[in-house]
Amino acid sequence: MAATASTSTPTYARSILGRNRETFKLIVVYGLMILLTVILAYPFYYLATASFKTTEELFRYPPTLIPEKWTLDNFRGAFEVVPLLRMALNTFVICLIAVTGSILSNSLAAFAIARLRFPLRSIIFGAMLTTLMIPGWISLVPAYMFWRDVGRFTTNLIGINLGVNSIGPLVIPSFLTSAFAVFLMRQYFLTIPKELEEAARIDGASFFRIYWSVFLPLSFPVLAVIGIGAFMGSWNDVLGPLIYLSKPESQTIMVGLSYFNSQHMSVIYRGSRFAAALVAAIPVLTLYFFANKYLIRGIVLGGLK
Amino acid sequence: MAASTVTKRTTSKSSQLLRWLRSPNQREEALTGWLFVLPAVIGFIIFVYLNFRGVELSFTNWSWISRRPPEPVGWTNYQAILQPGSDFLKGLGRTLIYVLFVPVSIAISFSIALLANQAVKGQTLFRVVCYLPAVTGAGVLVAVWTFLFSVDGPVNGFLRSIGIANPPRWNTLTEWKQVAILLLLAWGAAPGMIIALAGLQAIPKDYYDAAKVDGANAWQTLVRITLPLMTPTLFFQLVLGVIGAWQTFDIIYFWATPGTQNADVNLWTASVQIYQYAFAYNKPGMGAASAIVLGLVILVFTIINLATQRRWVNYDLS
Numbered sequence A: 001m002a003a004t005a006s007t008s009t010p011t012y013a014r015s016i017l018g019r020n021r022e023t024f025k026l027i028v029v030y031g032l033m034i035l036l037t038v039i040l041a042y043p044f045y046y047l048a049t050a051s052f053k054t055t056e057e058l059f060r061y062p063p064t065l066i067p068e069k070w071t072l073d074n075f076r077g078a079f080e081v082v083p084l085l086r087m088a089l090n091t092f093v094i095c096l097i098a099v100t101g102s103i104l105s106n107s108l109a110a111f112a113i114a115r116l117r118f119p120l121r122s123i124i125f126g127a128m129l130t131t132l133m134i135p136g137w138i139s140l141v142p143a144y145m146f147w148r149d150v151g152r153f154t155t156n157l158i159g160i161n162l163g164v165n166s167i168g169p170l171v172i173p174s175f176l177t178s179a180f181a182v183f184l185m186r187q188y189f190l191t192i193p194k195e196l197e198e199a200a201r202i203d204g205a206s207f208f209r210i211y212w213s214v215f216l217p218l219s220f221p222v223l224a225v226i227g228i229g230a231f232m233g234s235w236n237d238v239l240g241p242l243i244y245l246s247k248p249e250s251q252t253i254m255v256g257l258s259y260f261n262s263q264h265m266s267v268i269y270r271g272s273r274f275a276a277a278l279v280a281a282i283p284v285l286t287l288y289f290f291a292n293k294y295l296i297r298g299i300v301l302g303g304l305k
Numbered sequence B: 001m002a003a004s005t006v007t008k009r010t011t012s013k014s015s016q017l018l019r020w021l022r023s024p025n026q027r028e029e030a031l032t033g034w035l036f037v038l039p040a041v042i043g044f045i046i047f048v049y050l051n052f053r054g055v056e057l058s059f060t061n062w063s064w065i066s067r068r069p070p071e072p073v074g075w076t077n078y079q080a081i082l083q084p085g086s087d088f089l090k091g092l093g094r095t096l097i098y099v100l101f102v103p104v105s106i107a108i109s110f111s112i113a114l115l116a117n118q119a120v121k122g123q124t125l126f127r128v129v130c131y132l133p134a135v136t137g138a139g140v141l142v143a144v145w146t147f148l149f150s151v152d153g154p155v156n157g158f159l160r161s162i163g164i165a166n167p168p169r170w171n172t173l174t175e176w177k178q179v180a181i182l183l184l185l186a187w188g189a190a191p192g193m194i195i196a197l198a199g200l201q202a203i204p205k206d207y208y209d210a211a212k213v214d215g216a217n218a219w220q221t222l223v224r225i226t227l228p229l230m231t232p233t234l235f236f237q238l239v240l241g242v243i244g245a246w247q248t249f250d251i252i253y254f255w256a257t258p259g260t261q262n263a264d265v266n267l268w269t270a271s272v273q274i275y276q277y278a279f280a281y282n283k284p285g286m287g288a289a290s291a292i293v294l295g296l297v298i299l300v301f302t303i304i305n306l307a308t309q310r311r312w313v314n315y316d317l318s
Helices: A002-050 A073-081 A084-115 A121-133 A136-158 A168-176 A179-189 A194-202 A207-218 A220-236 A239-244 A253-261 A267-304 B002-011 B013-022 B024-057 B076-082 B087-116 B123-135 B138-148 B154-161 B174-187 B190-201 B205-213 B218-246 B250-255 B270-280 B284-312
Strands: none
Touching: A002 A267, A002 B087, A002 B123, A002 B138, A002 B174, A073 A084, A073 A267, A084 A121, A084 A168, A084 A179, A084 A207, A084 A220, A084 A253, A084 A267, A084 B024, A121 A179, A121 B024, A136 A168, A136 A239, A136 B024, A136 B270, A136 B284, A168 A220, A168 A239, A168 B024, A179 A220, A179 A267, A194 A207, A207 A220, A207 B024, A220 A253, A220 A267, A239 A253, A239 B250, A239 B270, A253 A267, A253 B138, A253 B250, A267 B123, A267 B138, A267 B190, B024 B284, B076 B087, B076 B284, B087 B123, B087 B174, B087 B190, B087 B218, B087 B270, B087 B284, B123 B190, B138 B174, B138 B250, B174 B250, B190 B218, B205 B218, B218 B284, B250 B270, B270 B284
């Protein structure tokens, strides 16, 4: 009797200890996850609430979690300082064209490189990949000259300026592919079984038809990654619009935010700066909210291979 | 007959090409292929042209306003930007701070990935939150950050409440602005966990089972198994992180916007300086030369990274 008790007690104790350790680990893991979530999400929460606070409340410590008195004054102020809606619209137009351009051009090139056999194919692909290693700053000055010439040329030719002071320099490059996007799409296209296109080919489908009716419908995840990436890239771009657009009413919303830097020291515009930042953040955050699954998977794909 | 075709095929590539293009089916394939990559080829040609032109322009002097074409001036631009104490060299020095911070960012994203790799519920949501900083524009982040770290802002309110009577004057002293920017970068390092997590999940479970059988504790498992097998991922993040850090622009542009009340020359990085030369100071030749120097600095650092990888990167898995 005593013997059994003495042998069973340590086992019992161990299992209790083991269970406690599991529980302890779980508490630590969840504790850290919650702490990090708060740290990472707090600035966004702060932005969302501060935009609706009165100036007096904005400077109160501790900061109120929910505005005591909701106000739209900050938004009114923001719209006074910069043509915010106009800028948001400009940015949307740029983003939509850039998304269209990058989905079309990158998927066509990636399809050809992944699936079609033609002379110089691997040389072209290799040459494209080398462009990833050269920092864009080197072409900053020559690119501005280039787009200035393009602007003169298209104005003379068709009466439309597609160069400097138009959205041309911001959207036309997206129709000329990006090496990284082609690479990512090629990786994806390589996983689509060859039998599908062979069957279509026997049925007499052209290569364009195979691209359009077989590959594109099967590639939604990677098209989504490229599209979302292009949208976010264009939306958050600062340097491009800063250089190529000059008038406030044709600027993008991100550059519009920098207009507050000259005024943000003054107390009146503090809240307005938040309101403008919120307006600038909401479209990308909304997109991210709906599409994060694809985006995160795409980053893993691009990072690993 | 068959043997001669084989030898022909291996000896003469061009004749193979010609024969291949003779078949209508393959001709269609080749033409379609060329047509589909045409935009990429045009883009590549423009890219190459612009970069060569960039080198050429770095040896010239002109201004955007004058109608005169760029005039060759030899190494003058390089002498100006590389003389001791020049704005550009100072900018490079400041950028080095962000380059040296890359390992810290990697350590942060790696630690978060370890946490996100634990088998508990809610990981999907956690991942989504971790990636948030990467989708938000620098202008938005800086708008929030400069307020959180203002003299009477929430951070100083917190510091006062825990007994620090004179908290830092974040938006007046360059050093404290620098600290606040590094804190923003540390916060912004979280998205890197997605890549680190992919690396963690690629490690086969067998290694951990074997470690358990041998009685290894959690720390030993981390140091002896996880870390060595993660070195390829860490190396990948280091190379790309260093290349990116040398080109830090957006955050500094918003934090110390040139030409405004809160412009702070002492925060400008190399790339902000390039932008200033090229457009604000109307010295595009100097801007082009600075960009070339920055490109060379990046090249040297990348070569150093690639050369030292043999010492610590472990490719046993792949």
